[in-house]
Amino acid sequence: MIAEVDAGQTRVEFANRPAPRLASIDAYRGLVMLLMMAEVLALGKVVRAVPESAFWKFLLEQQTHVEWTGAVLHDLIQPSFSFLVGVALPFALAGRLARGQSLGKMLAHAAWRSLLLIALGIGLRSIGRPQTYFTFEDTLSQIGLGYFFLFLLGLGSVRVQWMAFVLIGVGYWAAFAVFPLPGSDFDWVAAGVPPDWPHHAQGFAAHWNKNTNLAWAFDRWFLNLFPREKVFTNNPGGYATLSFIPTLGTMILGLIAGGWLRSSASHREKLTRFCIGGGAGLLVGLALHCLGVCPLVKRIWTPGWVLFSGGCCFLFLAAFYAIIDVKNLRGWAFPLMVVGMNAIAAYCMAHLFERFLIEALNTHLGGILTLFAPYDPFVRGALVLVIFWLILFWMFRRKLFLKV
Helix, strand or coil: CEECCCCCCCEEEECCEEEEECHHHHHHHHHHHHHHHHHHHCHHHHHHHCCCCHHHHHHHHHCCCCCCECCCHHHHHHHHHHHHHHHHHHHHHHHHHHCCCCHHHHHHHHHHHHHHHHHHHHHHHCCCCCCCCCCCCCHHHHHHHHHHHHHHHHCCCHHHHHHHHHHHHHHHHHHHHHCCCCCCCCCHHHHCCCCCCCCCCCHHHHHHCCCCCHHHHHHHHHHHHCCCCCCCCCCCCCCCHHHHHHHHHHHHHHHHHHHHHHCCCCHHHHHHHHHHHHHHHHHHHHHHHHCCCCCCECCCCCHHHHHHHHHHHHHHHHHHHHHHHHCCCCHHHHHHHHHHCCHHHHHHHHHHCHHHHHHHHHHHHHHHHHHHCCCHHHHHHHHHHHHHHHHHHHHHHCCCEECC
């Protein structure tokens, strides 16, 4: 649905009066979306053309998800997007209350938004397939599955939010920990993972190995309840539907951060909380990983990953808030804000129009692009990013924002 920008979204309100938008939230969201859209830069093709370049190899590593454990910059895109959903919620709630919306209407809107996000995620994943592809590991679907619960928590106290966060983390960890490890007769072919895969963890951490865990077993039952081209046996990347539960934990951290932003605390107090929360998340997450208690696996969103990635998100938010909203250095962030204020539109464009634009550039500028060989895939992708941004800028100038 196209509409003018919601006056309550990501705004600080005191005494029922909306304050200017927090530009730091929009800029952070814009960076996240640009990193996601930057996959069009085709760095893999450049590396294959210049394999001796350490610079391009480094960029490719940061744009490629790790095989299983650990993290690079690209692995922080989805956690940041989920975290920012939580950050924005207190401001949206305050705006709706200030406009006099009833609780029933707000609950209905939250339920509708959840369903729409799930459907949009499935729809985008179904493009180019002969039938609807029912999968729920997409970023939008994962957020949609947890959004209504996040909304309910947004109506509660900070204490309730922290209690829910701890319950989700500990409960999800325990569920994986008690799930039996594969036996000698385990069907590794059905799991889609070689038994000697080098990224298999040993010992207790093996409870979070690829396609041998609780979430994988759940999907072998759940996803086969839907019409499919063939029986679901495994996800090649190891992604799982149940990851929406710990993803909700990431969104709760954002919800708490958003509450801190809306509070009357000083800038210094807010930044101190962000830095303490960020440092604690990083240290505890890394400790759980190194001790073998809970590895850092983004693909199945382990509780250790919730803490580690959540810590990174706190620190990112602190940096953007300090530079943009505290120091009031905003000019440099304008290109990011254009993208961040229309994140859903940017997400859809990247999935719907990328191939079309690449083919159009090849058709009309193919001869010119070859002049940049072997870096022409990167130049082509950069042109696509520029086109995406100009479309978003056009929408920004006309106050057209895609909302769900």
